[in-house]
Amino acid sequence: MDSFPRSLNPNKHLREQFVSNLPGSSMLEVSALLNNVALLMLLRHTFCSQTVNDACRSLKSYLASVALDYVFLVLPTLLIFTVLAEWVYICLIGLLLLLVFFTAVKRTYSLPYMEGPNASRASISSYRVVTMFITCLCILAVDFRIYPREYAKTETYGASLMDLGVGSFVLMNAVTSRQARNIKSSMSWWKAAFKSTTPLLLLGFARLASTLSLDYQVHVGEYGVNWNFFFTLAGVSILTSILNVPAEYSGILGSVILVGYQSWLTNGLNVYLLSNERGTDVISRNKEGIFSLFGYWGMYLVGVQVSYYLFFENHTTKQRSKHETRIRICFLTIMFWILTLLIDRYVERISRRMCNLAYVTWVVAQNLQLLALRLLADNIIGHKTLCLERAFDRNLLASFLVANLLTGLVNLSVDTIFVSPLSAVLILVSYSLTLCVVMVLIDFSGVKYKFW
Secondary structure: OOOOOOOOOOOHHHHHHHOOOOOOOOHHHHHHHHHHHHHHHHHHHHHOOOOHHHHOOOHHHHHHHHHHHHHHHHHHHHHHHOOOHHHHHHHHHHHHHHHHHHHHHHOOOOOOOOOOOOOOHHHHHHHHHHHHHHHHHHHHHOOOOOOOHHHOOOOOOOOOOOOHHHHHHHHHHHHOOOOOOOOOOOOOHHHHHHHHHHHHHHHHHHHHHHHHHOOOOOOHHHHOOOOOHHHHHHHHHHHHHHOOOOHHHHHHHHHHHHHHHHHHHHHHHHHHHHOOOOOOOHHHHOHHHHHHHHHHHHHHHHHHHHHHHHHHOOOOOOOOOHHHHHHHHHHHHHHHHHHHHHHHHHOOOOOOOOOOHHHHHHHHHHHHHHHHHHHHOHHHHOOOOOHHHHHHHHOHHHHHHHHHHHHHHHHHHOOHHHOOHHHHHHHHHHHHHHHHHHHHHHHHOOOOOOOO
């Protein structure tokens, strides 16, 4: 009698090796990839003639608008990350020339100028959605051979597109957090911590249980044996709730934590974290996830003060012009890029695995660069919001969960590393289209998932 297969994932170890021991690419190439996506978003905005409210009057018009969003934004992004990866710089130059041409033809430089505390909301939303688009596309694309290995997560040191993922998520939460907006909570710290972390802990344990039960591939060097992305977010939330510092001083505390953590790393902790040796205790088995919390917590605190400084400082007593905000964000972007280059060269190279100081400044620099590009383009594209943009922005965490579920289904159904390039593209297009349709239907139904 034939025996049942021992595993639902017979190529587990092969798939784990496929995403292991990778050196990454360069900071310049990662920046070019992000700028390609940002320019695609800006180009789609220049073509957008409808407001979201106009498109939402019927499901038919809504889906038609979303179809255009997909064709002009999601599909080109997917191709640039895979089959067009060798031409990333050419694509960047081409998109930039297209944007200059179309904005010159439309002559939209005199668009209405919006001021006040809510003036940057559209820019922040676009930045959040671009980050989520990139994350959702990459988490499945990385399992196919058409996705360049240099874009996958690095093993020890180095910079890659996917290395930005968790750091950008932490910083994105900081930018729009209650702390950055200086909104005081009426709850005690432990109630606030319980409310914000319970859903994340549940998601973390659900992911852990599913990976164990399905024998799903897990790259142990990323977070550890049992740790995952949701536990990192929960840990940052708990630490922030326990030590609640006003937004105008959070960056100071964050800098102290980061410098102290970096000193610990350079004095021997980095050797321990990068070694493959593990004990049987919980800390040793999950050393990357647990110790990197210091870096992510420091990053979050710095992000809170940066956001407060740019968008929310004294918003009740004065209105800062967008011109001033643009000057500030350009200054901060340049400052963090200089810090990144200096720290990466003279202190310690970028390491997502440890979330060291160079990684933190790099993530902040890249994210500020995205935000700066969107803010600088406001006078060109105006303040319209794309339908697909709104659908993701209103359910950001839900979109990430749906993407993870779809990624798991594809990986359990298809031997992704043996798929031909054409089949891989078709699968990725089907995956991204399904994700967009699901999020659009959720949004059109008026559902908004906000757990905390």
